[in-house]
Amino acid sequence: MSIHYSPARDTFFDASLHADLPADAVKVSADDHAMLLQARTAGMTITMKRGRPVAVQPIIPVEQRRAVAVQGVKAEAGRRIVATASLIQQANDNAAIAMAALAAAAGADGDPAANVIANAAIDRRQRIDAIRAASNQIEATIATMSARSLTALDVTADHHWPA
Structure with a gap:
């Protein structure tokens, strides 16, 4: 199983299930995938930093x-x-x-x-x-x-x- 994150689509793809990955998709480890999903569930957003997906607290007006x-x-x-x-x-x-x-x-x-x-x-x-x-x-x-x-x-x- 190879998990990738697409910032343009703001979602994850499993290469074994998706034959055509988006061009911007970057591979993430299983641990990072789990951490990012947990962070998203906690209300955080995923953004790219130095080419890698990271979880950040959203700025609420x-x-x-x-x-x-x-x-x-x-x-x-x-x-x-x-x-x-x-x-x-x-x-x-x-x-x-x-x-x-x-x-x-x-x-x-x-x-x-x-x-x-x-x-x-x-x-x-x-x-x-x-x-x-x-x-x-x-x-x-x-x-x-x-x-x-x-x-x-x-x-x-x-x-x-x-x-």
């Missing part, structure tokens, strides 16, 4: 890195919000808050048990709003971060979020 970081912030905020209150709990909280507001608008004292439920709902809503505010702040910070800073950013770290 800072705007793309920022977009990925913002997606991470949104995912983490969503995770923290659902940990605070499930979607069903949030819907029930919205109903409890609305019922308490209607009772107050009508001048009714309201049922004491319903008031306890509404106060707990308001507390969860305030915690969720704090998570959203933190998410907005992190996203605003990301918009000004350098590529190096983005590499070190861990949006899951608790210090970014309200306790």
Whole structure:
């Protein structure tokens, strides 16, 4: 088995299977072939250096890195919000808050048990709003971060979020 790499086609060819190799194909060892395939799987690209294929980290534009970081912030905020209150709990909280507001608008004292439920709902809503505010702040910070800073950013770290 003789493996060759074609930079023009960015792929490998086995000479025992491909009778006509591309003109730019260069022979690579089995070890190099395995290493290059593993590197490609890890997100690296293959380029030519001194006539040999080598794996390199792709240069990702800072705007793309920022977009990925913002997606991470949104995912983490969503995770923290659902940990605070499930979607069903949030819907029930919205109903409890609305019922308490209607009772107050009508001048009714309201049922004491319903008031306890509404106060707990308001507390969860305030915690969720704090998570959203933190998410907005992190996203605003990301918009000004350098590529190096983005590499070190861990949006899951608790210090970014309200306790």
